[in-house]
Amino acid sequence: MSVEAVTGEAWGDITPDAARRLVIAAVQAFAERGYHATTTRDIAGRAGMSPAALYIHYKTKEELLYQISKVGHLRSLAMLAEARDSEGSAAERLATAVRVFVRWHAEHHTTGRVVQYELGALAEEHHAEIVALRRQSEDAIRSIIKDGVTAGEFDVPEISGTTLAVLSLCIDVARWFNPLGRRTPDEVGALYADLVLRMVRATD
Amino acid sequence: MSVEAVTGEAWGDITPDAARRLVIAAVQAFAERGYHATTTRDIAGRAGMSPAALYIHYKTKEELLYQISKVGHLRSLAMLAEARDSEGSAAERLATAVRVFVRWHAEHHTTGRVVQYELGALAEEHHAEIVALRRQSEDAIRSIIKDGVTAGEFDVPEISGTTLAVLSLCIDVARWFNPLGRRTPDEVGALYADLVLRMVRATD
């Protein structure tokens, strides 16, 4: 799976058409108002159907959130794992990971907002599953940083803390990114890759 | 006003006692479940009174959120402004700003969570007021970074983008910080101050 395929528009492979329209509507609504402030009537309305039609495709409103959260987290993990497993120095791989991850959070900041900030609304078992995926993402970043330290490429105060900070920095892009602002997703990705390399004092 | 006074426990000066208990209860509930998922019955219950009693002290549930958000933002702004106006090099002032700001978000991560992540639930006029305060906080950080660049102490790719990243990094601490985790607020503050100085390539 290429980075481009991963960063491409999501939801394309959800069928039938009505189910896909519902997910897209739910992402927009959840991102704008938050999960709890969004009504099933609103989601159905945005998707162009009656409230009852939602329940033919999804058992509950929470299942919609779960679907969105799962797809988003799998996508994030795929991006980070691919960067970790790619060729090149630790600095190159870390820069790629941050650039791609940040670009995705900027480009798909509505999806990102739901994925990163609404997971508290998930049912307990779904929440546990998502948390496991998040831990894997964290491990991917930590692994690259550890490689860099081992190879003498990086100099960090603490591997775990630095990992947390890098991840946090990238994730929070979904919160503040504004598509009408000055910066394009590509520019934010490049800027953040630079800043992160500075944080680990990469020797290029 | 000293940094210690600013970082001290909040809500101490709210009277009467019942009103203070309500704010504290609301902070806990909003932080745990989010504003929209919290009921006025829950808040009143945590404060040890009947649902109706809430409305003697606050006109609406939103006013409670506004109170919390306003106090938190004023406190944040006071911390950052004090660091900006303090004596010392730009590096020292930036490190102080980050250390204090991050420590507060870790120590008061429940309040921080509400302050930073629930402002979308504010009424329009309240929201506008809070956004203005946030802009001032951003300006404080930007001002320190600009000073450092002008003095030749810092080397950053872009002042505005770096400001955004530093602020974002600090704010997001409220989301992930766990008081049962390995790191104390002091440690996170010190780590983050270090990482931020690396981001601006401070020459000490």
Add this chain to the structure above:
DNA sequence: CGCGGAGCTGAGCAAGCGCTTAGAGCATCC
């Protein structure tokens, strides 16, 4: 002692919520 106001409660209202049900429309199959 009587009074008044502040703080609070129990009961409950109107509105909106997630979700269900009965049945319509419309293809596809025997």
Add this chain to the structure above:
DNA sequence: GGATGCTCTAAGCGCTTGCTCAGCTCCGCG
């Protein structure tokens, strides 16, 4: 050409929500 199954709607059920209100208690004051 009738039966079947899928998608969808109109209507609405049962419940919870934010908030209100009449009335209680308590306490300081004259």
